[in-house]
Amino acid sequence: MAADNAIKNHAAERSMFLLRTAVAGAVIAVLVGVLLFRVSYLQVLRHGYYETRSQDNRMRVQVMPPVRGLIYDRNGVILADNLPAYRLEIVPEQVEDLSATLDRLANIIEIRDADRDRFHERVAKTPRFRGVPIRLNLSQREVARFEVNRGDFPGVEIRAGLTRHYPLGAVAAHLVGYVGGITVQDLRRVDEKRYRGSNHIGKSGVEYSYESRLHGEPGSRVVETNASGRALRELEMNRPTAGESLYLTIDARLQKAAFDALGDQDGAVVAMDPNTGGLLALVSKPSYDPDLFVDGISHINYKRLITDPHKPLFNRALQGQYPPGSTVKPVMALAGLETDQIEADKQVWCPGFITLPGSNHRYRDWKRSGHGWVDMPEAIFRSSDVYFYKLGLKLGIDNIHRYGELFGLGARTGVDLPRENSGIMPSRAWKNGTRNQPWYPGETLNTIIGQGFMTTTPLQLAQMTSRIAGRGDGYKPHVLRAWKNPVDGSVTSSTPTPLRPIQLNDPAHWQVVIKGMEEVIGNPRGTAYHYVGQNLDYTIAGKSGSAQVTKLAQNEAAPDLEDVEHQFRDHALFVAFAPIENPEIAVAVLVEHGGGGSSVAGPVARQVIDAFRAQPPVLQASTGSGR
Amino acid sequence: MNANATNAPSTLSEWLVYWRIDLQLLVALLCCAALGLFVLYSASGQSSAVVINQSIRLGIGLFGMLLVAQIPPEWFRVAAPWVFGFGVFLLVLVVLLGDTAMGARRWLDLGIVRFQPSELMKLAAPLAVAAYFRDRSLPPNLRDVGIGALLIAVPVLLVADQPDLGTALLIAAAGGFALYFAGLRWRIILLLVIAAAAAAPALWFNMHDYQQERVLTFLNPARDPTGAGYHISQSKIAIGSGGVFGKGWLNGSQAHLNFLPESDTDFVFAVFAEETGLFGVMALLGLYCFIVARGLYIAMKSQDTFQRLAAGSLSLTFFIYVFVNIGMVAGLLPVVGVPLPLISYGGTSMVILLLSFGILMSIHTHRKLLAT
Numbered sequence: 001m002a003a004d005n006a007i008k009n010h011a012a013e014r015s016m017f018l019l020r021t022a023v024a025g026a027v028i029a030v031l032v033g034v035l036l037f038r039v040s041y042l043q044v045l046r047h048g049y050y051e052t053r054s055q056d057n058r059m060r061v062q063v064m065p066p067v068r069g070l071i072y073d074r075n076g077v078i079l080a081d082n083l084p085a086y087r088l089e090i091v092p093e094q095v096e097d098l099s100a101t102l103d104r105l106a107n108i109i110e111i112r113d114a115d116r117d118r119f120h121e122r123v124a125k126t127p128r129f130r131g132v133p134i135r136l137n138l139s140q141r142e143v144a145r146f147e148v149n150r151g152d153f154p155g156v157e158i159r160a161g162l163t164r165h166y167p168l169g170a171v172a173a174h175l176v177g178y179v180g181g182i183t184v185q186d187l188r189r190v191d192e193k194r195y196r197g198s199n200h201i202g203k204s205g206v207e208y209s210y211e212s213r214l215h216g217e218p219g220s221r222v223v224e225t226n227a228s229g230r231a232l233r234e235l236e237m238n239r240p241t242a243g244e245s246l247y248l249t250i251d252a253r254l255q256k257a258a259f260d261a262l263g264d265q266d267g268a269v270v271a272m273d274p275n276t277g278g279l280l281a282l283v284s285k286p287s288y289d290p291d292l293f294v295d296g297i298s299h300i301n302y303k304r305l306i307t308d309p310h311k312p313l314f315n316r317a318l319q320g321q322y323p324p325g326s327t328v329k330p331v332m333a334l335a336g337l338e339t340d341q342i343e344a345d346k347q348v349w350c351p352g353f354i355t356l357p358g359s360n361h362r363y364r365d366w367k368r369s370g371h372g373w374v375d376m377p378e379a380i381f382r383s384s385d386v387y388f389y390k391l392g393l394k395l396g397i398d399n400i401h402r403y404g405e406l407f408g409l410g411a412r413t414g415v416d417l418p419r420e421n422s423g424i425m426p427s428r429a430w431k432n433g434t435r436n437q438p439w440y441p442g443e444t445l446n447t448i449i450g451q452g453f454m455t456t457t458p459l460q461l462a463q464m465t466s467r468i469a470g471r472g473d474g475y476k477p478h479v480l481r482a483w484k485n486p487v488d489g490s491v492t493s494s495t496p497t498p499l500r501p502i503q504l505n506d507p508a509h510w511q512v513v514i515k516g517m518e519e520v521i522g523n524p525r526g527t528a529y530h531y532v533g534q535n536l537d538y539t540i541a542g543k544s545g546s547a548q549v550t551k552l553a554q555n556e557a558a559p560d561l562e563d564v565e566h567q568f569r570d571h572a573l574f575v576a577f578a579p580i581e582n583p584e585i586a587v588a589v590l591v592e593h594g595g596g597g598s599s600v601a602g603p604v605a606r607q608v609i610d611a612f613r614a615q616p617p618v619l620q621a622s623t624g625s626g627r
Numbered sequence: 628m629n630a631n632a633t634n635a636p637s638t639l640s641e642w643l644v645y646w647r648i649d650l651q652l653l654v655a656l657l658c659c660a661a662l663g664l665f666v667l668y669s670a671s672g673q674s675s676a677v678v679i680n681q682s683i684r685l686g687i688g689l690f691g692m693l694l695v696a697q698i699p700p701e702w703f704r705v706a707a708p709w710v711f712g713f714g715v716f717l718l719v720l721v722v723l724l725g726d727t728a729m730g731a732r733r734w735l736d737l738g739i740v741r742f743q744p745s746e747l748m749k750l751a752a753p754l755a756v757a758a759y760f761r762d763r764s765l766p767p768n769l770r771d772v773g774i775g776a777l778l779i780a781v782p783v784l785l786v787a788d789q790p791d792l793g794t795a796l797l798i799a800a801a802g803g804f805a806l807y808f809a810g811l812r813w814r815i816i817l818l819l820v821i822a823a824a825a826a827a828p829a830l831w832f833n834m835h836d837y838q839q840e841r842v843l844t845f846l847n848p849a850r851d852p853t854g855a856g857y858h859i860s861q862s863k864i865a866i867g868s869g870g871v872f873g874k875g876w877l878n879g880s881q882a883h884l885n886f887l888p889e890s891d892t893d894f895v896f897a898v899f900a901e902e903t904g905l906f907g908v909m910a911l912l913g914l915y916c917f918i919v920a921r922g923l924y925i926a927m928k929s930q931d932t933f934q935r936l937a938a939g940s941l942s943l944t945f946f947i948y949v950f951v952n953i954g955m956v957a958g959l960l961p962v963v964g965v966p967l968p969l970i971s972y973g974g975t976s977m978v979i980l981l982l983s984f985g986i987l988m989s990i991h992t993h994r995k996l997l998a999t
Contacts, residue, residue, distance in 0.1 A: 039957055
């Protein structure tokens with residue numbers, strides 16, 4: 001058969017074929033070598049690397065956010081709660097047409113344009129297998145409506161979680177504060193690792209200042225996941241540790257009473273226990289609904305809050321800096337007594353004004369006709385300005401400054417709430433430093449009646465009052481009373497921080513000024529007798545103040561006529577403590593543009609103390625058993 | 628051929644000879660196929676359906692192989708030009724009215740079965756070249772080389788146009804090997820290699836987007852680790868994490884957790900390497916080498932130019948499958964759709980492969996005794 005073709009050289013062909021086969025075999029050997037080399041490289045040299053990659057692929061660490069600690073008042077009334085919340089999430093990967101799905105969803109669940117926009121933003125930044133929330137805080141009805149139709153929405157799920165709720169709402173908004181979404185700035189002040197998986201961080205009030213206690217420690221779950229990120233089984237589990245629950249010194253009932261007592265007026269009330277420095281109530285008005293912030297405040301609501309001329313977000317109780325007016329007169333009287341510039345029973349002639357040598361500017365008393373001859377207690381309870389002008393001239397600014405400072409005026413109290421302001425207790429050094437001007441005697445007169453440069457916060461006034469009530473003893477103002485360990489349930493009480501006692505050369509001087517303050521309310525000629533002193537069944541000492549509002553802030557828009565009147569009206573102030581012998585409560589009230597301190601702020605203080613006396617705080621057993 | 632035909636053990640060998648079976652090839656193929664079923668069971672997420680399906684195809688393929696082995700090799704030579712012509716006709720039909728699947732036009736709907744004529748060409752093209760050179764003086768003159776090249780180029784271009792670069796490459800390789808064994812001059816081979824290198828840019832600009840994408844991804848898998856580079860990254864992780872001893876059968880997390888795409892088809896080698904480690908890979912490569920060596924041995928022993936060229940080119944083509952697939956999965960070559968022979972899940976290509984071994988067996992068992 002092979003012989004058919006004479007041209008063919010079979011032997012040559014055969015040997016050529018053998019050669020070619022050998023060459024092919026050699027090439028195959030080389031190529032197999034290349035494959036083996038490559039596979040060995042991957043499996044031996046790079047094994048460690050790929051082993052890690054494989055583990056990374058397989059295992060996913062899921063952060064389990066801790067449950068935020070709750071906030072209670074001193075009686076166990078809840079101020080900040082965690083509520084179950086249902087949110088609607090969409091896993092983009094499992095949805096064919098996102099827009100169409102959203103359109104269909106909108107038929108059964110309200111989805112606003114803002115929700116959509118936020119959703120699309122988040123989708124772009126999230127891995128496609130992760131759920132992206134489209135709606136938060138679904139109502140029970142919405143949850144039910146979705147569940148009925150859930151078969152029509154593959155890739156859409158309802159997720160349960162916790163959200164923050166403030167049962168007292170606006171009443172304690174500035175005090176308790178609120179939580180909100182975590183921003184880049186927030187992460188700068190905390191350990192970022194602890195916040196993976198967390199949705200909320202404290203933004204203001206107690207929520208802000210005790211963030212580290214409230215937040216808790218996140219846990220983690222190591223799960224085996226498949227390529228689409230679905231968890232198949234749990235390999236390892238570290239449970240999160242809930243945050244500590246806080247018990248405040250605040251009494252919710254008193255907080256509410258103070259809030260109501262202010263009515264529609266802008267202002268602040270601070271009530272303090274002089275025996276511990278614990279704040280019993282801290283109110284600022286107008287207020288806002290803190291729940292608005294928890295899951296992201298809407299643009300409209302936020303704009304409304306920040307453009308409101310009454311500045312509802314501003315915490316007047318510790319950020320507002322107001323001239324204290326006559327409320328500081330008891331302190332000034334003490335300064336006079338202690339520096340031997342005057343005796344308590346020394347009668348001083350008080351016409352309606354005084355002038356300084358070399359000037360004909362009249363420094364007027366608030367009462368144009370003057371008070372006639374007054375001694376110190378009377379100068380306090382009738383609030384004679386001229387008496388204190390004359391005292392001021394003797395004392396000089398240095399003594400005034402020293403005693404003001406002693407009572408904590410013009411300095412931050414260090415309260416455990418954020419963004420406290422200091423106010424100003426003016427002095428020569430201050431004026432030289434800030435204005436590069438010498439001190440003028442007329443400014444001394446303004447200062448001693450709590451006007452001029454001097455400003456204080458309502459919290460400082462409460463602290464000052466509580467130190468008078470404590471006859472020099474006092475404690476740092478604070479709101480945290482105790483905290484509860486989430487693991488063993490043990491409760492630790494905070495220890496009040498005593499302030500350096502104010503030692504008088506003659507402790508009897510306390511009695512002089514307290515007597516004066518008592519008569520402010522108790523004496524028929526006292527400024528507050530008609531407004532505060534009626535139907536009392538306890539002893540009380542107080543002092544009114546009316547702080548002149550001299551000028552409009554430069555940047556405020558020109559208000560209409562009625563508002564001008566209101567804007568120029570004095571701030572009304574009143575400080576008080578009760579009972580006189582064993583003081584249990586010290587209160588400072590400020591009503592912005594309220595007018596008369598006694599007539600406007602006085603009744604507020606009275607109502608707060610009445611409410612306190614009617615329902616004295618009960619110490620909850622679980623928190624009382626501290627340590 | 629066998630003197631001890633009457634002895635008890637030689638009953639088997641007589642039986643084998645009678646049924647035209649090459650025992651060594653058969654055992655190696657069966658080993659490979661059995662290994663494949665185990666790997667598939669694991670790679671498919673322990674799907675018995677996949678294993679049963681594959682077993683049925685294997686059965687069909689093995690039956691087809693034995694059937695083909697009964698046919699005298701001379702018949703293939705006679706049939707080769709006709710089958711080749713028919714194949715080209717079908718490829719033209721595909722171009723004109725084929726079914727489109729996943730952007731490529733590869734299938735011909737025959738009513739009962741859908742059929743890829745390009746698969747047929749993997750056999751028809753080398754056989755046609757081998758048949759053409761049977762009566763030519765070798766090494767071939769330039770005119771014969773040209774005709775041989777034309778025989779290869781026509782189906783390759785038609786298949787590449789579908790587009791199916793992987794199959795076109797395999798057809799080109801199969802035909803080219805026949806030409807190589809026919810004695811294509813080394814100078815021409817060298818020239819071809821240089822020409823291919825020079826033509827690469829031209830080829831590049833004629834590629835489809837997805838083909839360019841594959842090449843780019845091959846050059847830098849990190850370029851798009853979630854997209855086109857994902858296959859390669861994940862298969863390298865699978866192989867690498869297997870280590871020397873492997874993670875054990877059914878324990879390859881890459882495939883089981885779906886990180887590895889196409890884990891039971893083109894990327895099945897990654898599963899195998901992940902679960903059996905370097906030792907498994909060496910064993911598998913050894914098995915493949917044995918099959919190739921046996922094929923080349925059959926070629927050397929064959930008594931006719933056609934048979935020699937056919938057996939040689941079919942054997943080398945089998946190796947190309949192995950090399951291209953493993954090279955691709957291990958990140959040495961761009962991703963082209965070439966299955967791992969006898970192991971990847973899939974029907975047509977395995978049946979065609981087994982038929983080619985049927986031809987090898989036919990060639991080997993129809994030898995005339997006078998030759999030795």
